[in-house]
Amino acid sequence: MRICFMYGILSFMKVRYTYRLRPSKTARRRLMREWGMCRYVWNRMVEESKRRHELNRDEGRLHDEEFGDKTAQRYLTILRNLTCDEHGDRWLREGSVVAQQQTVRDFSKARKKALLDRKNGIAPGKRAGLPRFKSKRDSTATLNYTTRGFSLYDDDGGTRLRLAGGIGIPVVWSRPLPGKPSSVRVSQDTDGHWYASFVVDKPAETPLPETGRAIGIDPGVSTLMTCATIDANSTIDETDAYDLPHPEYGKKAQRELARLQRRMAKERRPKRQKPSNRYLKNKRRAAEIQRRVQRQRQDTANKWARRIVRDHDNIAMEDFKPKFLAKTTMARKAADGAIASVKHALEWQALKHSRTLRLVNPSDTTKRCAHCGAIAKHRIPLKERTFRCDSCRMSRARDKNSALNMLCRAGFIPDGVDGVNPRWDAVPTGTRPANREIPRL
Structure with missing residues (x-):
């Protein structure tokens, strides 16, 4: 389990508790489908932002703040209603609207930060860049849900996580949640493991006794x-x-990691070709070593x-x-x-x-x-x-x-x-x- 945090006020803190997930093959397939839809929405937002930026530049405007969160949310509604496949099915509407709305909010937040840094004259090497396209090969899945998009329910094997669309996933409860979660982030790391990160309101810790040191x-x-x-x-x-x-965890793991990276370099194929199973196996093993060192x-x-x-x-x-x-x-x-x-x-x-x-x-x-x-x-x-x-x-x-x-x-x-x-x-x-x-x- 990993713990992240945010600052709180008064006697409560907003704390993030992270747990390991054990999704089945069907659940993994449905999660990747949801992520594909969210990634499509993100890329369309980037494309529309660039189109409006080029239009404003041709008209002599310096900034294009009008494509904010509200405008982006309206554009998401248009995408969900007009995006169709070759059979005429509006496949984007089959995904969770909550996860797609959170994707748009993340995009708007990143874009606003980049424009603000550019407006304040921050150097190009230090300011935040505009959102970029997310490729299927290089990006990892991240899905955000508010209370409308998830719930916790009791099953014979324990308490499970149910996401929008009826996706039920077992959770490895390494320790109980201190309160009712207000949001959850379902993500996949580089070695293929899935995690659920809950945000809860937790009472402030009791002050430790004074030591005089x-x-x-x-x-x-x-x-x-x-x-x-x-x-x-x-x-x-x-x-x-x-x-x-100095623990030198990275130095101790460097020899094994370098051996796997040499194998990956020999087995690497051109970009448009599907990677071999041996390459993917060594890639997962290298990711596991790096994850172990990080932990x-x-x-x-x-x-x-x-x-x-x-x-x-x-x-x-x-x-x-x-x-x-x-x-x-x-x-x-x-x-x-x-x-x-x-x-x-x-x-x-x-x-x-x-x-x-x-x-x-x-x-x-x-x-x-x-x-x-x-x-x-x-x-x-x-x-x-x-x-x-x-x-x-x-x-x-x-x-x-x-x-x-x-x-x-x-x-x-x-x-x-x-x-x-x-x-x-x-x-x-x-x-x-x-x-x-x-x-x-």
């Missing part, structure tokens, strides 16, 4: 996350008790984040940008460690359990001495793992020194603590704010 976290090189803590007695702890070692990373991040939040009231973490790491020599290792997933897991756990999480500006935290506050005059290469201060002659592990600087800049270290100078908190002029606190529920 604070922790500073710095993303490292040899260690994925390096931590330094301070307890209620103002005692600094620089041990490795809360450090997150291992997610499980490790969630367990570490829960441990950090359970044992500390205040958390200070470097406000790093994961995209920046993709341009450095740490790109492969950072991607293997899924640093962005670890950061998001920590933010979610702190929000969920009402802990204080402050994302600290990383400026000079590596070059600054946590003992005296002096900044090193020379550049510190990555291979140098020990920080030595030229002013006070203090020697400390480089990542531990940065983690203590996170605590100092976040304001979690009181005055009079041995070995740390908490009075410096200046950030160079022109940089972003020193702290960015994650709001509580």
Whole structure:
């Protein structure tokens, strides 16, 4: 089971619970038929959007916002009434109108975001692109239903999911739902497994007991996350008790994955030819390996984040940008460690359990001495793992020194603590704010 989330308000949160589905061959065939209709609707929306964009450009208009959600929904009605096959049957009306309406809403939302980014002058490489055509070969099935399009009913084998059109699917209930679902997303991943993701309103978690401890976290090189803590007695702890070692799940699976990819390269056929069964088999096995690595990373991040939040009231973490790491020599290792997933897991756990999480500006935290506050005059290469201060002659592990600087800049270290100078908190002029606190529920 996988859990995704959205922020909530007041004492309730909108939480997404994901369960594995076990559809029969008939149910899979009907689901793929529904997906084919939704994909057809999406592609026709893209085609109509491009046609109107070309028309507006010929007339001298700069934007074409009139093809919004309401206009797109009216165009869907026209498609359902006029789309016919060679026998004259209106086959698009045989599909679920709820799933097709949700497809149009997703299209309108993506198109609106792209036009807004273009209107605001965002660079082409950073702004969202206009919706594209979805091919049968490269796209995976995704069907969205509101309460009008699905229901849960009891059967001899347990509670099942019934979708619009009478599609009944057994659900692997790994744990019970905390409430009545308001919507469901039925999707298929790259290795052919089906999942149902329910959105429910869940009461907020009971706040954890106070511990009086604070922790500073710095993303490292040899260690994925390096931590330094301070307890209620103002005692600094620089041990490795809360450090997150680099699991290297991707590196361990790389050999087997590369062997399957070499086989796929040899068995690949031209684009218009049907792929061989051996190619599809190796493709599924490669997808299973990648899915396993992804789940291992997610499980490790969630367990570490829960441990950090359970044992500390205040958390200070470097406000790093994961995209920046993709341009450095740490790109492969950072991607293997899924640093962005670890950061998001920590933010979610702190929000969920009402802990204080402050994302600290990383400026000079590596070059600054946590003992005296002096900044090193020379550049510190990555291979140098020990920080030595030229002013006070203090020697400390480089990542531990940065983690203590996170605590100092976040304001979690009181005055009079041995070995740390908490009075410096200046950030160079022109940089972003020193702290960015994650709001509580």
